[in-house]
Amino acid sequence: MNEPEKEKIKALIFCVKSLCHRLPEPVNLMEVCGTHTVAIYRSGIKQILCHKTRLISGPGCPVCVTPNELVDKAIWYALQSHTIVATFGDMFKVPGSYSSLAEAKTKGGKVQLTYSPLEALELAKRNPEERVVFLGVGFETTAPLVASAILKAKEHNLSNFMVLCGHKTIPQALEKIANNPFLNLQGLILPGHVSCIIGKNPYEFLAQDCNLRGVISGFEPGDILESICLLYKQIVEGRCEIEVQYRRAVSPEGNQEALAVLERVFTSSDSEWRGLGIIANSGLSIREEFSNWDADLVYPAQIGKPIQHKGCICGAVITGLKEPEECSLFGDTCNPEHPVGPCMVSSEGTCGTHFLYQAREIENESPVHP
Amino acid sequence: MKVQSTPRWGAELKEKEVIKLAHGSGGKLTRELIDKLIRPKFGNRILDRLEDAAVIFFPPHLLAFSTDSYVVRPIFFPGGDIGKLAVTGTINDLAVVGAQPLVISCGFILEEGLPLATLNRIIDSMQKVACETGCEIVAGDTKVVEKGAADQIFINTTGLGLIRTKSSLSIERIKPGDQIIVTGTIGDHAAAVFVARQNLPVKTSLISDCASLYRLLESLWNLGEKIRFMRDPTRGGIAATLNEIANRRNFGIEIVEETLPIQPEVKGICELMGFDPLHLANEGKAIIVASPESVEIVLSLLKQHPLGKNSSVIGRIVENPLGLVYMKTNLGTKRIIDLPVGDPLPRIC
Amino acid sequence: MCLGVPAKVKKIEGEWGWLDVNQLLLKINLSLVPGVKIGDYVIIHAGFAIQKLSAEEGESTLELFKQILEIDEK
Numbered sequence: 001m002n003e004p005e006k007e008k009i010k011a012l013i014f015c016v017k018s019l020c021h022r023l024p025e026p027v028n029l030m031e032v033c034g035t036h037t038v039a040i041y042r043s044g045i046k047q048i049l050c051h052k053t054r055l056i057s058g059p060g061c062p063v064c065v066t067p068n069e070l071v072d073k074a075i076w077y078a079l080q081s082h083t084i085v086a087t088f089g090d091m092f093k094v095p096g097s098y099s100s101l102a103e104a105k106t107k108g109g110k111v112q113l114t115y116s117p118l119e120a121l122e123l124a125k126r127n128p129e130e131r132v133v134f135l136g137v138g139f140e141t142t143a144p145l146v147a148s149a150i151l152k153a154k155e156h157n158l159s160n161f162m163v164l165c166g167h168k169t170i171p172q173a174l175e176k177i178a179n180n181p182f183l184n185l186q187g188l189i190l191p192g193h194v195s196c197i198i199g200k201n202p203y204e205f206l207a208q209d210c211n212l213r214g215v216i217s218g219f220e221p222g223d224i225l226e227s228i229c230l231l232y233k234q235i236v237e238g239r240c241e242i243e244v245q246y247r248r249a250v251s252p253e254g255n256q257e258a259l260a261v262l263e264r265v266f267t268s269s270d271s272e273w274r275g276l277g278i279i280a281n282s283g284l285s286i287r288e289e290f291s292n293w294d295a296d297l298v299y300p301a302q303i304g305k306p307i308q309h310k311g312c313i314c315g316a317v318i319t320g321l322k323e324p325e326e327c328s329l330f331g332d333t334c335n336p337e338h339p340v341g342p343c344m345v346s347s348e349g350t351c352g353t354h355f356l357y358q359a360r361e362i363e364n365e366s367p368v369h370p
Numbered sequence: 371m372k373v374q375s376t377p378r379w380g381a382e383l384k385e386k387e388v389i390k391l392a393h394g395s396g397g398k399l400t401r402e403l404i405d406k407l408i409r410p411k412f413g414n415r416i417l418d419r420l421e422d423a424a425v426i427f428f429p430p431h432l433l434a435f436s437t438d439s440y441v442v443r444p445i446f447f448p449g450g451d452i453g454k455l456a457v458t459g460t461i462n463d464l465a466v467v468g469a470q471p472l473v474i475s476c477g478f479i480l481e482e483g484l485p486l487a488t489l490n491r492i493i494d495s496m497q498k499v500a501c502e503t504g505c506e507i508v509a510g511d512t513k514v515v516e517k518g519a520a521d522q523i524f525i526n527t528t529g530l531g532l533i534r535t536k537s538s539l540s541i542e543r544i545k546p547g548d549q550i551i552v553t554g555t556i557g558d559h560a561a562a563v564f565v566a567r568q569n570l571p572v573k574t575s576l577i578s579d580c581a582s583l584y585r586l587l588e589s590l591w592n593l594g595e596k597i598r599f600m601r602d603p604t605r606g607g608i609a610a611t612l613n614e615i616a617n618r619r620n621f622g623i624e625i626v627e628e629t630l631p632i633q634p635e636v637k638g639i640c641e642l643m644g645f646d647p648l649h650l651a652n653e654g655k656a657i658i659v660a661s662p663e664s665v666e667i668v669l670s671l672l673k674q675h676p677l678g679k680n681s682s683v684i685g686r687i688v689e690n691p692l693g694l695v696y697m698k699t700n701l702g703t704k705r706i707i708d709l710p711v712g713d714p715l716p717r718i719c
Numbered sequence: 720m721c722l723g724v725p726a727k728v729k730k731i732e733g734e735w736g737w738l739d740v741n742q743l744l745l746k747i748n749l750s751l752v753p754g755v756k757i758g759d760y761v762i763i764h765a766g767f768a769i770q771k772l773s774a775e776e777g778e779s780t781l782e783l784f785k786q787i788l789e790i791d792e793k
Contacts, residue, residue, distance in 0.1 A: 001700050015787045034719045044703025089715030106388050115716050116766025141721035145767045193721035196770035248772050255770050258751040336711045571746030638741030641724045718765045
């Protein structure tokens with residue numbers, strides 16, 4: 001870090017601490033986005049916040065909210081002959097009802113990790129005798145990219161490429177969170193890159209109708225600190241607004257081109273979110289015009305009824321209703337090497353982070369919190 | 371709460387567990403495999419020290435003996451190839467216990483259909499490194515398996531060296547207050563190999579740091595007791611090495627984020643893929659634990675060699691927290707650095 | 720939920736561009752950010768540019784700092 005950056009961080013830390021002490025009462029802030037969870041963990045920002053702030057990880061993590069059914073289908077595809085499942089690395093170890101893509105690979109399943117959906121398209125071009133099923137997970141940041149891949153597949157008449165669509169949209173989930181009587185939230189740290197696409201406008205209802213303030217945040221430690229400052233400032237000043245901290249990347253109307261591509265290929269549908277249940281219009285489905293690239297239609301997976309592992313309370317954890325330690329599986333049965341639920345898969349997920357920090361303190365200094 | 375790693379669906383399925391790729395990545399599962407399956411069967415006082423090379427008293431000499439197998443993909447990558455890696459890897463395992471590499475053996479497992487020109491290139495590469503280091507490949511073996519039974523070529527090398535340090539390098543000699551030095555930028559090898567393996571549309575000058583550390587580390591051998599311990603942080607990155615030290619001796623390790631030497635391109639790959647540079651493999655770097663008063667001389671000796679020009683102090687041994695490695699972040703906060711679970715997976719989240 | 724990295728556009732070839740991230744040159748799809756020019760900064764996610772970065776920072780940290788000090792003094 002150069003000197004101006006260090007000075008900026010010092011100033012922001014001072015602001016956060018100063019405002020935290022001015023808060024009229026303890027506050028619960030939710031950081032919605034999984035990438036924010038990781039950034040907060042890696043920078044140790046929770047150690048800067050005073051005891052009046054509880055920072056809760058929210059459901060903005062595709063790994064965590066994807067229900068078992070999608071993983072079960074992906075595993076089925078991977079184990080079929082002449083079929084390759086192409087997926088982002090995030091989903092590789094996520095457990096479904098019985099297994100994971102990682103385990104399927106040990107049994108001979110064909111799974112290819114890709115960085116971009118266009119890599120999956122190239123894989124299909126290079127392997128015309130194989131079906132390539134791309135696991136489409138992610139929110140509005142990722143959906144336009146997958147839509148673009150489907151458009152290219154149509155353009156090139158690539159019949160062996162298809163998408164198993166599990167995309168979801170954020171504002172509807174936030175509405176459910178905001179209206180949950182058991183969650184007492186005073187502010188949201190809103191996802192910066194989803195907002196690059198959708199802009200600021202789709203969140204306004206939170207402040208106007210649900211009395212829930214939010215700040216759209218970037219991902220550098222300085223961005224997150226500034227966003228927390230802005231939330232604290234709103235609370236202290238008695239304001240309830242949606243603000244943009246990530247001004248360099250987020251405009252009120254978002255990326256219209258990306259939204260147009262998304263809407264060309266996908267339509268809204270009801271979607272099941274782990275922990276939140278079925279939320280109306282919170283999912284994306286592939287439009288009929290592109291049904292030849294919809295894996296659920298072209299090559300439906302033959303799976304049994306998905307099951308939830310008894311005792312797994314990932315749903316409650318990712319909505320902030322329960323702490324990981326309240327889960328009966330936490331630690332002995334469910335841990336990063338052998339995760340039962342998705343919250344434990346990454347060492348930076350809610351449960352993974354808590355696992356790392358359980359009962360540990362660094363003596364002589366302030367406790368190290370997750 | 372006691373933390374245990376137990377099979378996911380209950381103890382009765384333990385027998386059905388299979389080897390996963392993560393068992394070979396140098397992180398938690400590798401440790402589990404060694405601790406629960408291998409050591410209980412093979413264990414002896416030499417093996418149980420789990421040093422990079424076994425040190426054997428063969429009066430009047432102390433010998434060092436090490437073996438390693440190489441399965442890297444792709445077999446040719448920017449900065450090296452599987453052959454160069456196989457020889458430097460074993461040379462480095464000897465060098466970090468203070469041994470001059472004398473002789474190396476090499477075993478090839480070749481897949482039917484491997485072009486002879488490819489094998490020739492790899493052998494040339496191995497001989498080049500051995501010559502430069504002043505040791506010889508004196509024994510070997512070649513096996514060929516059917517197409518599909520191996521991925522082109524696997525290599526095992528075993529090395530024998532002569533301990534040259536005045537006092538023994540041992541994890542047992544490390545004390546709170548000792549300083550931790552890394553001999554250069556971290557994560558170069560893993561990042562370069564990842565770009566090559568994934569065939570990412572990236573143009574970069576980033577290359578693997580694959581190199582023999584013998585000449586670099588030789589300069590430190592006369593410092594005697596001031597050098598407590600050395601290790602080359604390969605699979606699992608410096609996080610794996612530091613955690614091994616902290617766990618074995620049950621003290622803590624503090625590293626300082628600001629001091630970590632990382633090339634901009636490696637930072638870029640990490641930001642793009644969601645990797646943690648602390649978990650990325652290195653093949654031409656050493657971690658050196660040295661007494662506080664010797665840091666200046668150690669750094670000045672290392673920096674005289676081209677491979678050591680970016681050497682820096684990255685942390686220190688502390689009394690507490692017991693058995694933990696933590697990092698002081700640029701924000702002044704503390705973050706635990708754990709063993710990675712498996713190989714780093716590219717993320718979009 | 721989205722790793723996104725800032726990058727500078729160095730070269731454009733149709734709907735693709737070569738972008739600089741920390742001295743890495745990446746081939747990135749630019750179809751979602753029409754009108755992007757050489758020298759522009761964008762955010763990259765999963766092989767695509769998803770938004771142009773503007774220089775606008777608006778209220779600087781210093782300004783925020785000043786406002787917070789005022790709150791503190793009240």
